[in-house]
Amino acid sequence: MGKVIVVTSGKGGVGKTTSTANLGTALALLGKTVVVVDADVGLRNLDIVMGLESRIVYTSMDVIEKQCELGKALVKDRRVDGLTLLAASQKNNKDDIQPEQMKAICDKLKASHDFVLIDSPAGIERGFINASAGADEAIIVTTPDVSAIRDADRIIGLLQHAGIEPINLVLNRFSPQLVGNGSMMDQEDVLDILNIDLIGIVPEDTGVITSTNRGIPLVYEDASPGSQAYMRIARRLTGQRIPIPDLEQKGFLSNIVNWFTRNR
């Protein structure tokens, strides 16, 4: 029996889909069986971010409407063993699915996979409720800015209320340079506010943008800092104990740079 993890945030555009695609792929690269589920009905993107957009035949809506078997709706990612995608319907909207129907799909999927990762839509309404209905655990993605963190706190409250535990934090688009000169909150600031466990820090990385352009998740590219960050998070999800490296720049040179650029 595997586990269902909802990847969510509150605020839009902070990296939920990017994180779901990369963590799903990373877990499969580590030998796990994984389904990534797009729960953003009507605004699906996980398929295109993963480069699987031309291969979607059925969606979760077809499964719910009994147009096809669940297994048949799973699109196999041919680049790595053990990874499949369940797409969201693009022509329906969030109200066309009931939380119990999402939960039934999740329960079936986790019986035959190690990990089921759900890409949640932004917001606290129906889309989020559906996405988290079958979740055992949650990953909150946030960027280090005031609006994303405030919204993350709202979501954390709702998840705790629903009994979803643990709730782990991914701090995305972290800029060591901006943190170094005092214009971006660091992980301690964010954790002090949100009070949940940090599972990883993903730096701002242009590789995320180019890999998304190509439809090839960044984790296939070993050298990129973003890729390494996602691989470490995936290992932590499998239970390995890997310390979170300090990304902050504290070298002599950066101190000099900070001296001239701080307080912006």
Place this chain on the structure above:
Amino acid sequence: MNISIKQLFGRKPKSSNIAKQRLKLVITQDRLNVDDRFMTRLHHELAEVLAKYFEFSVNSVQMSLKQEGNSYVLVADIPYKKLHDLNARQ
């Protein structure tokens, strides 16, 4: 380069610290589910009472709810000009 002497000597607080302080306040209110009108009403009514004892400008009163560990604290910062002479009024 557009850096003032003040900035060079680091007297201006870092914007990340300001962000953190502002977030802490607003999140406390979010968590307590505080009505937007609650703080304004409290502000007005408290100011009415305080006006009997102090001379101050209503706009300079700063009030916020804070979380300290497991407890919540109402913090009020009320700069006043002088105390009223209560005896004289009787």
